[in-house]
Amino acid sequence: MLMSGKHPDAPSVALPGGIAIESTNLSYQYVAGQTAVDDVAVPFYAGEVTMIVGPNGSGKSTLLQLLLGHLTPSAGTITVHGQNITGLHPLNRAALLSYVPQTPQVSFAYSVQEIVAMGYWAHRRRALRASVPAGDQSAMDRIVQTMWDLDIHALAQRTFDELSAGERQRVAIARALVQDTPIILLDEPTAALDVWHQLELLDHLKSLARDRQKAIIWVTHDLNHARANADRVLIMHEGKLAAHGNPKHVLTSDILEPIYRVHVTLRDDNLLFSRFSSS
Template identity: 40%
Template sequence: MTTSHSLAAEGLTLGYGDRVVIESLDLAVPPGEVTVIVGANASGKSTLLRSLSRLLRPRAGRVVLDGKEVHRMPAKELARTLGLLPQSPVAPDGITVLDLVGRGRHPHQGIFSRWTDRDDAAVASALEATRTTELADRAIDELSGGQRQRVWIAMALAQQTDLLLLDEPTTFLDASHQIEVLDLLTDLNRTRGTTIVMVLHDLNLAARYADHLIALADGRLHASGVPEEVLTEDIVRAVFGLDSRIIVDPVSGRPLMLPIGRHHVRSRPVPSAGPADATEPAEPVDLAEPPSSARSTGSAHR
């Protein structure tokens, strides 16, 4: 694997029908890092990811991979370098887990090439990494939502690309499996140098796992940088319309966002003044606790 690939958007304008979703956006994906895109619903996160992978053609501007416009690249050439896991992938009826994950090897197959031991090893490694080996002979439509998501991630891993784009890879997963998948992607980045770009809704998981955060608002790039620069109270308010408090995550040392709502913070009432020997009023107690979605300590962040 290599970290030398460059992926960038230049003056990118995207939309559907008469609706413009992204307008005049410029950004560069840091090579060899984990980039997480955040933003409110309908801010353009998934649309941006679709365009970076050339599934959506720009109305204006371009997406450039290693100096080449992605929409002008042969499909297999692009697929050997860049992989995508969309938000709601659809599998053919009756296909088994093993067959689906094996399709991740398609970009590496020529017209006359045969399935090789290398392909077998890539599929087996992807199944093992996502803990889906025991599901290999099961049909996809027999699996739970969480199992299906792990199988789709296995297919993306089997593709063995240097850049991997994932739209909400923790969809349908419980808290334990969310951490497991994000740890897996981070390990892939650390050990193989794979550039990861993913969309996440959970701001605290985004801050914990990202080397680089991108915050979209109303189809424009509102902020980008390291989590400490992007996950601030002012930016959370501007991007999400949410008042919050930012503290330090006791596990990762990254910023941790505590939302403020009418029922999120409660204080004990201060009693009225009494006799001189009465008990002094207690200090207000903040009952807001950090969210439970904290990164496991088993895969330490560098």
């Protein structure tokens, strides 16, 4: 059912297993004195699905916005494919990083197809600036293909505000995939999806990581999902990097219990949670 599709004009990818994006000593304060991200140094690898977990307010989404370059770090740097993200031209940055928000927002009644096509805008602009053919026909094919992949082709002419939350999320994912970047940042992309679409998306992103060496960075609340599907897990706690590594090694009751303040037990390779008794 899922096809990885043909992407004829994909930008160059990082070496298999190489570092796609990396943060060093990264800190961010929304207001002076309130540190949301505190001295985080972590690499993200091409060809891997990295999942970021952590309790509410632990700095997951802030870290994602920093990696995206949308927030400017208070301290530290982010290096994408060897370049400092703050020095990147917006169009070049859009060729490296794409982003799927938790709840996509659109202010006017664009059709699904228009929105998905906007993922291609930066590429077209870059081509214009470099005076090379933009390859619009292949782009159109890619847009249609991606809408098929995400099961939204039937909605192509519907306007965004007419869609359900899950459909909206799939449109935002399609837009990011049309952008065809080596690094894809997703902020709880499956929150509004039904089980079937969750599994489809997972397969699709995994195959993008494996077959096309993309770095998938995925913020999630579902610890079992992270344990089962991530190549690497990153646990955030109070702005700091609490643990980082193989999910089987990182998602353990020793590490999770103090962070989440719940009992964690492992049964049939599944994490089970229960509240501490009041005594």
